[in-house]
Amino acid sequence: xxxxxxxxAALTKQKIIDAAVSITLEQGxxxxxxxxxxxxxxxxxxxxxxxxxxxxxxxxxxxxxLSAILYASIxxxxxxxxxxxxxxxxESNPKFRACIASMGPVIPSSVGFERLVKKIENGEHQQKxxxxxxxxxxxxxxxxxIWRA
Numbered sequence: 001x002x003x004x005x006x007x008x009a010a011l012t013k014q015k016i017i018d019a020a021v022s023i024t025l026e027q028g029x030x031x032x033x034x035x036x037x038x039x040x041x042x043x044x045x046x047x048x049x050x051x052x053x054x055x056x057x058x059x060x061x062x063x064x065x066l067s068a069i070l071y072a073s074i075x076x077x078x079x080x081x082x083x084x085x086x087x088x089x090x091e092s093n094p095k096f097r098a099c100i101a102s103m104g105p106v107i108p109s110s111v112g113f114e115r116l117v118k119k120i121e122n123g124e125h126q127q128k129x130x131x132x133x134x135x136x137x138x139x140x141x142x143x144x145x146i147w148r149a
């Protein structure tokens with residue numbers, strides 16, 4: 001069999017990333033195994049490992065996409081705007097909720113927390129930290145409530 005071109009390899013790699021994001025949002029990152037990815041896209045497990053040798057490689061590849069989903073729903077212009085948009089997204093956006101629920105294994109909590117604090121444009125540092133803590137806590141409670149309903 002002929003070796004894939006760089007363009008074909010890039011397309012295959014993106015297909016794997018897209019599948020990993022879908023599985024992560026639908027079932028959680030724990031289910032984005034090499035075997036499940038192979039089944040999801042109809043490829044051999046060894047084909048997956050040509051692009052992503054370890055699951056940690058997959059988590060690094062999907063982190064920007066999950067972050068983009070999260071950030072798209074948030075207004076970072078001030079602490080109040082952040083809080084309002086975060087709570088609204090938690091209540092009304094299933095993809096946002098799935099992203100929040102899935103981020104733990106992909107991005108260490110302390111790293112994700114600090115990234116959110118830094119992205120808020122206006123406010124004192126401690127106020128930003130308190131806002132992010134409040135929003136994360138709100139999401140934990142609300143996501144659990146919504147999923148149990």
